[in-house]
Amino acid sequence: AQSVTQPDIHITVSEGASLELRCNYSYGATPYLFWYVQSPGQGLQLLLKYFSGDTLVQGIKGFEAEFKRSQSSFNLRKPSVHWSDAAEYFCAVYGGATNKLIFGTGTLLAVQP
Amino acid sequence: DAGVTQSPTHLIKTRGQQVTLRCSPKSGHDTVSWYQQALGQGPQFIFQYYEEEERQRGNFPDRFSGHQFPNYSSELNVNALLLGDSALYLCASSPVEGRITDTQYFGPGTRLTVL
Numbered sequence: 001a002q003s004v005t006q007p008d009i010h011i012t013v014s015e016g017a018s019l020e021l022r023c024n025y026s027y028g029a030t031p032y033l034f035w036y037v038q039s040p041g042q043g044l045q046l047l048l049k050y051f052s053g054d055t056l057v058q059g060i061k062g063f064e065a066e067f068k069r070s071q072s073s074f075n076l077r078k079p080s081v082h083w084s085d086a087a088e089y090f091c092a093v094y095g096g097a098t099n100k101l102i103f104g105t106g107t108l109l110a111v112q113p
Numbered sequence: 114d115a116g117v118t119q120s121p122t123h124l125i126k127t128r129g130q131q132v133t134l135r136c137s138p139k140s141g142h143d144t145v146s147w148y149q150q151a152l153g154q155g156p157q158f159i160f161q162y163y164e165e166e167e168r169q170r171g172n173f174p175d176r177f178s179g180h181q182f183p184n185y186s187s188e189l190n191v192n193a194l195l196l197g198d199s200a201l202y203l204c205a206s207s208p209v210e211g212r213i214t215d216t217q218y219f220g221p222g223t224r225l226t227v228l
Contacts, residue, residue, distance in 0.1 A: 004155075036219075043117070043203060043219035044156070090155050100146065100169055101205075101217060103155030 002027045004091050006104035013081050014112045021076040021107050023091030032094035033074040034101065035065055039087045047089075050074065061085070086111045115140060117206050117220035125226045126194050134189040134223045138206030145187040146217060147179060150201040162187050191225075199227045 003026045013019055025031055032051050036044040048059025055067040065076045074091060088108045092101045118137045126132050138145050144163045148156035158171035162181035176192045185206075191198055201224050205217040 041221070043221040044205075045219070046216055049216065092155075100158040100161065100171065101148075101156070102158070105153070105155050 002031075002093050002102050004093050004102055004104035006089075006091055006107050008107045009105070010108045010110070012110040012112060015083050016080050019076075019078045019081045019085070019109070021089050021091075021109070023074045023076065023104060024072050025074060025091075025093045026072065027093055031074075033065075033067060034092040034094070035059065035063070035074075035076050036090045036092060036103075037061075037087050038090065038106075044090065047076070081109075081111055083111045083113065085109060117204055117218050119202075119204050119220040119223050121223060122221070123224045123226075125228060127228050128194055128196060130194050130227075131190065131192045132194060132225060134191075134202050134204075134225070136187045136189070136204030136206075136220060138185050138187070138204075139218050142206035142208050142218070143185045144207045145181060145185065146205045146207070147187070147189045148203040148205065149173070150203055150222070151197075152200070156203055159189070194227045196227050199225060201225075 005024045007022050034049045035047040037047050038044050047063050048057045048065055050057045050067045057065050063078050067074050088106045090106045091104045117139050120135045146161040147159040150156040159173050160167050161169040165181045178190045181187045201222040203222045204220045207217045
């Protein structure tokens with residue numbers, strides 16, 4: 001069965017510092033992977049997605065993610081974090097024939113001034 | 114262009130009651146999916162509607178049911194509410210039935226509290 005693991009429940013970084021949020025997936029075939037962000041009281045906004053091709057994917061708000069098949073990972077990165085990036089981040093994998101998104105439990109990002 | 118809209122924003126019910134949540138998809142989208150997001154958890158897939166029929170279903174009991182109307186809007190109904198049904202309910206729409214390459218757009222959600 002497909003699954004997504006986000007090992008870090010909560011991360012705190014200083015404004016201007018770099019960021020990496022971890023995501024590991026379990027999926028038998030080529031995965032379709034997503035990162036969503038959820039701000040308080042808001043719905044989920046898509047940051048980026050990977051379907052095939054270049055394993056380094058660029059997204060909105062200066063985020064990027066790298067697909068590493070050998071490590072079953074799809075980590076999200078940003079070179080310089082802004083205070084407005086404080087939110088909860090969810091990694092998701094498309095559930096194949098079931099046509100549904102399977103989400104991880106999320107990583108809550110706090111940004112220190 | 115309005116995105117996905119959901120109503121109401123918040124709802125408080127008591128155990129045993131029934132609730133109906135509503136969703137209007139993004140313009141041009143005809144597929145609606147519903148997710149339940151419990152506190153501190155990621156969203157869990159409930160079901161997906163396309164052409165007014167339930168096409169896919171997650172691991173949720175029959176107390177959870179839905180409907181899709183000809184204008185593609187959708188309702189989620191939950192009967193015999195339990196305390197554990199307290200959650201944020203998210204609606205997502207996409208342009209074509211479950212096509213993998215189509216992004217799902219999410220609404221802001223309905224916060225349901227069961228007392």
